[in-house]
Amino acid sequence: xxxxxxxxxxxxxxxxxxxxxxxxxxxxxxxxxxxx
Amino acid sequence: xxxxxxxxxxxxxxxxxxxxxxxxxxxxxxxxxxxxxxxxxxxxxxxxxxxxxxxxxxxxxxxxxxxxxxxxxxxxxxxxxxxxxxxxxxxxxxxxxxxxxxxxxxxxxxxxxxxxxxxxxxxxxxxxxxxxxxxxxxxxxxxxxxxxxxxxxxxxxxxxxxxxxxxxxxxxxxxxxxxxxxxxxxxxxxxxxxxxxxxxxxxxxxxxxxxxxxxxxxxxxxxxxxxxxxxxxxxxxxxxxxxxxxxxxxxxxxx
Numbered sequence: 001x002x003x004x005x006x007x008x009x010x011x012x013x014x015x016x017x018x019x020x021x022x023x024x025x026x027x028x029x030x031x032x033x034x035x036x
Numbered sequence: 037x038x039x040x041x042x043x044x045x046x047x048x049x050x051x052x053x054x055x056x057x058x059x060x061x062x063x064x065x066x067x068x069x070x071x072x073x074x075x076x077x078x079x080x081x082x083x084x085x086x087x088x089x090x091x092x093x094x095x096x097x098x099x100x101x102x103x104x105x106x107x108x109x110x111x112x113x114x115x116x117x118x119x120x121x122x123x124x125x126x127x128x129x130x131x132x133x134x135x136x137x138x139x140x141x142x143x144x145x146x147x148x149x150x151x152x153x154x155x156x157x158x159x160x161x162x163x164x165x166x167x168x169x170x171x172x173x174x175x176x177x178x179x180x181x182x183x184x185x186x187x188x189x190x191x192x193x194x195x196x197x198x199x200x201x202x203x204x205x206x207x208x209x210x211x212x213x214x215x216x217x218x219x220x221x222x223x224x225x226x227x228x229x230x231x232x233x234x235x236x237x238x239x240x241x242x243x244x245x246x247x248x249x250x251x252x253x254x255x256x257x258x259x260x261x262x263x264x265x266x267x268x269x270x271x272x273x274x275x276x277x278x279x280x281x282x283x284x285x286x287x288x289x290x291x
Contacts, residue, residue, distance in 0.1 A: 008168075012062045019078065020054035022085050024047065029088075 066170050073113055077106070137285055143185045143210050144280045150190040151252050151259055152273055160234050160254035161194040162204035162219065165284065169245040171206050171217075178203055178217030185212055204237065204249075220244055224265075238262045248283045250276075 065071040080099065087096040111118070147163055154161045164171060179200055183189060185207055193200050193215045203216040222239035238251040242262035249262040259270040261279050270276045 009059075009063060009066075012066065013059055015078075016059035016062055017055050019058045019081070020051050022082070023054055023058075024051050026085055026088070028047075 066172070077110065080106075139210050140284050141281070143207065144277060144284065146185045146187050146190065147207070147250060147280070148273055148276050150187045150194075151250055151276070153187070153191060154194055155252035155257045155259050158254050158257050159194050159196065160252060161190075162234060162238055162249060162251045163190070164204055164206050164217075164219065164241055165248045165250075165280075166206065166208040166213075167246045167248065167284075169247065171208065171213075171245060171247055174204075174217045174219060174241070175206055175214040178206070178214040180214050181212050183212045185210060204241075219249075222265075227267075235260075235267075239265065239267055242266070248280065250280070 062074070065074045083095065084099040086092075087099060143165075147165075151161065151163070164174070181189075189212065190205065192198060193205055195201060200216040204219050205215045206213050206217050219237040220240040220243075221233065221236040222243055224239060224243070227236065227239065232253070232255060234251055234253065238249045238260065239262050241247055242249050243265040246264065250259070251262070252259050259276065261268045261270055261276070261283075263283055268279060270279065
């Protein structure tokens with residue numbers, strides 16, 4: 001029941017980080033294109 | 037100066053917020069049937085981003101134009117999970133908290149007290165304690181409870197007159213999450229055929245997951261703990277506490 005904060009669910013954490021970076025890059029790209 | 041610091045810190049903050057959000061979504065769906073659908077959506081999302089990077093216009097057009105349909109499909113497919121997820125929002129720490137040793141000990145004490153009283157009355161019971169592997173598929177087969185672990189509630193659940201006495205109870209993070217759950221039966225050929233279904237379910241769950249499963253038998257009033265596909269008969273209350281402490285506290289310290 002007691003979990004190590006870093007290694008617990010490490011794969012999911014890395015997938016989530018990848019998705020977060022990709023989303024941020026994509027949305028920023030869109031915003032940069034639409035900026036006047 | 038402050039504006040400069042803020043503008044360089046802002047992207048990191050945004051990514052951290054997105055990271056936590058994506059992580060919570062993944063953890064929430066992990067182990068459920070909906071997780072397969074979520075995986076499919078993630079593949080499509082990655083495909084969409086790749087199509088942008090690689091300038092694959094046709095793929096990008098298709099994925100973009102079907103996006104509105106996806107949203108509706110997601111809302112319909114995940115309707116029960118979304119409702120449950122929104123209800124749970126804010127109840128947990130961003131990356132999943134860990135129980136303190138004292139809280140684990142309290143849970144063990146409540147289980148010990150319950151299981152020995154049930155065994156003395158020759159009442160059968162199975163209690164599974166979740167560790168790393170999610171027991172969500174088994175939770176879905178039972179009745180969701182979500183309550184703190186108390187001896188009184190556990191005893192009431194397993195009383196033969198209770199509607200939920202068939203099946204097992206699942207405990208996760210110091211809370212009873214569900215009762216009347218169906219566990220997989222062990223197909224271990226070394227296990228005597230005359231052993232009852234409760235024994236087989238206890239062993240079966242411990243074979244398929246890393247959960248700690250404790251049981252009391254209605255036939256002979258014996259108590260056993262199953263872990264990693266092994267059945268350990270319990271001799272007395274002290275032995276029971278030692279076993280659960282070693283599985284739930286000591287083994288974690290070694291990691």
